[in-house]
Amino acid sequence: MGPPSSIKKKFLKKWITGLQICSSSKENMSLFERKKAIKLSADVAMASARNATTCWSRALIANASKDDNNKILVDHILGTESERLKKASIGSVMCNNKRVRSKKILKKSCSFRRVKKMAPQMVLASSIAKRLVKKRTLVLKSLVPGGEAMDESSLIEETLDYIISLRAQIDVMRRLANASEHLNLK
């Protein structure tokens, strides 16, 4: 990840482009429509600012471009890279699905054997802790875009990256919000 300020600049540039596209495509939007458009364009801009080097950004772009209404917006924000990025994102999603399935099968076959081997009290103690961690891991997977397809170590890595990006995004959004607030107050 580059210096945070360059990421912020990139993000802002893409976001503003996205917002302009949004505002030009539709004239009278309700508050919620506007909010949705702002959020979507911000998310996609952040993902493309990360240059699709990470799983979460690819997954986010893939999810956003699923919807036909958003497709134009996503294309515009991504700009010239859109083809390459999309291809990468679709490919990664597909291969991830495959990996998940094979992992599930493997888990099934493994867990059967393991339960037999362990002593009864060991199972009780460790399984409680395991279940706690598993539950939270699942929640975290649902929070990070594309997290369902990750294994544990890459999930943590992606979470790291995602948190940093979210922080940058919030920072820029907050500044813009404050600026426009002052403009309106005047």
Added chain:
Amino acid sequence: MLQCQDFFAGNGTDITVLQSQRAILTRQLPQWNYVIDNKPIDSSLMPQFRGSINNDSAIRSMEAHHCFDHILPDFGGCQLGVTEFPGDKVSFTPSEIATSSIDMDHSLLLNSSRPLATVAAAVVAEAKDRDSPLTQKTANMTGGDSLKKRKAEFIMAEDSKEESIEREAGDCQTSSNTSKVSEVQKPDYIHVRARRGQATDSHSLAERARREKISKKMKCLQDLVPGCNKITGKAGMLDEIINYVQSLQRQIEFLSMKLAALNPRLDFNLDSFFAKEFPAYVASFPTAATSPSEMANLAYLHYNQTQEGDPSSGINMAVNPTQIESQRIASSSMSVAEAYPDTSCFPQVQPLSTWETDLQNLYHREFH
């Protein structure tokens, strides 16, 4: 054997240890040679193992040998494998070695700066301390056994090298473990501890190394997430991370809602936004700073604590009066400095706007 000794002298990282153990080494080396030269298991040695140790451990050592044979070609020959082999510190508790070789509790610290030879010396030195010949033999055997294990772990260490995050995390740990290791070239090692009854085959070792990797990354996350330092345990840490990510996502929701409410036309046209209204915006600073809505902004207050805004670098042009004014206000109230848009961001939006020149003109008119 001569070649091996040359190799010892050539490396010379732990010469003092070597010199003190030279006599012992020459005596013990034949047992090590079959490992180093990758010969098939010496038939004259195996009966000794079988005689002294129970069957289970002997079989285990056989398995380890197989895995060793598989691994070695990756290193392009025996010599390379030996020279690249990371050194380590092997510590046994004598009672456990005496009972069974599987029950050994050894902590392996891989470090690429230390040659294998010194490892052998260390192991042999430890073995020497034991009184009875039986335990000595067991120690030798376990030394051979753990050697293969180290081999397996070394490969894991190699593929973990790519991860920079891990390296960061490893830095803090190596500093505490340099007592025996004379010099540290790269902080790449995996510390794997096999407890009583734990499996020592390559699969369990891989699993353990994976867990180590995850916990290192978790440590990085812990540093990143505020308020996560005091929490021990993976579940609690994950809880905190989940809360943090959720709060960040909620803040984005909130901010986009706020922006939507503030801008009825979704018109973030920077041309008009800054070129026309910026001077007025600056002029309205003192009154705006005291507005109650600004103070009531919750997310805003939260962010003042967690991350201070970037040091305002100022606009890269002749707007000195603005900057001075904003700094003066910032000293009296932080919120104004925060409200002041990140000026380092905006020069990048040049393709979209020509506000810089407009603004410059305006300022020339107003201040000069």
